[in-house]
Amino acid sequence: MDGFNAMFEKAKERIEILSSLESTKEESIESMLDKKGYDRRDFMKWAASITAMLSLPSQFTPLFAEAAKLADRLPLIWLHMAECTGCSEAFIRSDAPTVDSLIFDHISLEYHETLMAASGWQAEENLEHAMKKYEGKYILLVEGGVPTAMNGMYLTLGAQAKTGLSLVQEAADKAAAIFSIGTCASFGGIQAAAPNPTGAKGVDKVVNKPVINVPGCPPSAANIVGTLMHFLLFGTLPALDRYSRPKWAYGNRIHDLCERRGHFDAGEFVESFGDDGAKDGWCLYKQGCKGPYTFNNCSTERFNQHVNWPIGAGHGCMGCSEPNFWDTMGPLEKPLESHLVGGLNKTVDNIGTTLLSATVLGIGAHAVASMFVKNSDEQEGE
Structure with missing residues (x-):
């Protein structure tokens, strides 16, 4: 004080x-x-x-x-x-x-x-x-x-x-x-x-x-x-x-206060624009959302008199508030390979989700665990 x-x-x-x-x-x-x-x-x-x-x-x-x-x-x-x-x-x-x-x-x-x-x-x-x-x-x-x-x-x-x-x-x-x-x-x-x-x-x-x-x-x-x-x-x-x-x-990443964060933690991702996950508001990370490594308050302040923002409208964050985003954040609708745990991006369909680097992104262990729990549950149900 x-x-x-x-x-x-x-x-x-x-x-x-x-x-x-x-x-x-x-x-x-x-x-x-x-x-x-x-x-x-x-x-x-x-x-x-x-x-x-x-x-x-x-x-x-x-x-x-x-x-x-x-x-x-x-x-x-x-x-x-x-x-x-x-x-x-x-x-x-x-x-x-x-x-x-x-x-x-x-x-x-x-x-x-x-x-x-x-x-x-x-x-x-x-x-x-x-x-x-x-x-x-x-x-x-x-x-x-x-x-x-x-x-x-x-x-x-x-x-x-x-x-x-x-x-x-x-x-x-x-x-x-x-x-x-x-x-x-x-x-x-x-x-x-x-x-x-x-x-x-x-x-x-x-x-x-x-x-x-x-x-x-x-x-x-x-x-x-x-x-x-x-x-x-x-x-x-x-x-x-x-x-x-x-x-x-x-001071915070878009990801920290994103309205779709719960779906990220649960391993629920939009696989293609317009699919059922997109209609249900699932996480857009696999469609290239840069929210986990973009620092801004868009998720709380929003635009047009606080009505909406890109992720709320169904498109992932482009990382536009980061230096050199046009060169470093592309391709815009795919995850950044430089921010993935080595090799896992190649087996994303088998794992059921993409595991982000906790070191680079600071993703909590609970999020990582929930992804594998979800994947395990899906495999048992098949």
Whole structure:
């Protein structure tokens, strides 16, 4: 509890600092919330969900509520590199409060090529003005891999044809914090897949400052908003794993909390898409699900306002939040031989299930035992 108490006091100090900063909006966030029809109960429910998502005690809920009300004190600059804009699509679908009331009305989004009205010279002027006016204060979010081959000439932006590489480096140098949004910005993504002719890299490989990676193709809106809220309240980076991903979001494997985990433990696998096992929601491992070696919270947060996710819809995890997933996680609809116990993948039909390496994947002994019990029962019944 001493650690949480220290965090609590630090958060209170952070609230005082944010309160002293000049608002970028003419109207207060509280006033906007009232106009949007959100009462205090709804707003506190949202703050409580953020608190729980970040694995913090409930006493932090009022602080997150206060931090959200002061969110317009921290301007955002969102840059697009080599990407499909899917991460922005995920971001604008954050659900409660809605994106326009929480993100765009409350947080000062100074630059976003997809969403802003300005274009051409005016857009570039807005970006340069924001970087100068809020130097050392703004949060930089980058979407997309950064091409580095030919000195970055595979991607040029705007009327001045600046390279994406130079633009990211310039913006990062003046930012208070840097977030890589999506797998492309975090690790290069599909742009960095072999043979990677453009030399695409993650943002952290081209700047000299700490970067928080929020991978996924796309990441859930919850992971984006939660990471922003953590920095807003504490002013520091959250606890990160070895790939600079927030542990609160990427600390568990998809497999750990998967709704089909019980079928995995029982050795019940979909043998082909559309079979009876698929209809009954059995485990998709044998159809190439990468959940046992992918770290993300998709199984709990889901997508489209928490309605569903790929495994729930009947297709295995592709491992999209892992580095180099396009090269290392294929083929997408077959198990990875590199992660199987030697030889067993060749006799999968005889054994009745595929035994995963407990050393590599950390699968519990109970799961291994249950597979063989199931197989033994089936053989006795024949």
